Amino acid sequence: MDRINELQQLSLYTERIRELKPGQLAKYNLYGKGNTLRYMLDIRDSEDKSHLSKNSCSAFIVPPGMETILSSEETIAHIHQQVASSRLIVVKTVVGQDIKNVEQVKEELNPVLPNLIPRGCEAKQVPYLTDGSFGERHYLFRDDEIFIEEVLVEGEHYRRLVLKNAPSFIQS
Numbered sequence: 001m002d003r004i005n006e007l008q009q010l011s012l013y014t015e016r017i018r019e020l021k022p023g024q025l026a027k028y029n030l031y032g033k034g035n036t037l038r039y040m041l042d043i044r045d046s047e048d049k050s051h052l053s054k055n056s057c058s059a060f061i062v063p064p065g066m067e068t069i070l071s072s073e074e075t076i077a078h079i080h081q082q083v084a085s086s087r088l089i090v091v092k093t094v095v096g097q098d099i100k101n102v103e104q105v106k107e108e109l110n111p112v113l114p115n116l117i118p119r120g121c122e123a124k125q126v127p128y129l130t131d132g133s134f135g136e137r138h139y140l141f142r143d144d145e146i147f148i149e150e151v152l153v154e155g156e157h158y159r160r161l162v163l164k165n166a167p168s169f170i171q172s
Contacts, residue, residue: 014115020055020086023047030112038097039109042090043116044080056085057117061105061130062092064137064151083129087118095162096147099137102130 010028017026024045032038046052060079062070070076071092080088091109093099106128113126140159141148147162 010112010115017043017116018119020045020052020118022049022052028116030109032097036097037094039105040092040094041116042076042092044076044088044090045118046080046084046086046088048081048084051084052086054084054086055118055121057087057089057121057123057126058083058085059089059091059109059113059126059128061102061128062090063102063130064093064099066131067092067095070131086121087116089113089116089126095149096139096142096164098139102128 013028017024022045024043026043028041028043029037030039030041060083070079076088076090079090091105093105099105109128110125114124117123117126138150138152139147140150145164147160147164149160149162151158151160
């Protein structure tokens with residue numbers, strides 16, 4: 001029943017954003033088993049009319065451990081400009097989720113992302129992009145309030161303390 005409810009909500013939501021609109025921003029959260037937040041999607045339509053006329057769509061997966069670096073509006077706008085697609089779906093993994101690699105993220109998103117493709121887009125599947133440094137995340141400690149995680153990014157280990165109720169505030 002949870003899956004049916006999720007699909008109904010997605011259908012209602014996506015109908016509102018099926019049309020490309022210059023500078024349109026939308027957010028959508030995806031939940032996993034036990035109704036826990038798993039992914040946060042930022043859906044951005046280009047402001048550039050030449051990009052909008054392509055009627056294209058792509059997804060950028062923010063690697064675990066890079067959420068704070070790649071989360072500013074300026075950085076995302078820069079990535080969107082480089083990708084040059086009409087719509088960019090920025091996928092952020094949620095701290096506390098066991099996500100092994102980019103293939104797992106793609107597999108979990110494949111049933112959902114086609115619903116976010118703009119009307120008239122010829123692509124039926126969204127191409128995925130990432131910065132190539134999809135690090136591994138290991139939890140050293142986890143409870144209902146905090147996470148202590150170790151993230152491996154490009155051969156470097158980073159240890160972070162993350163508050164569950166404020167995941168954007170990270171102590172490294």
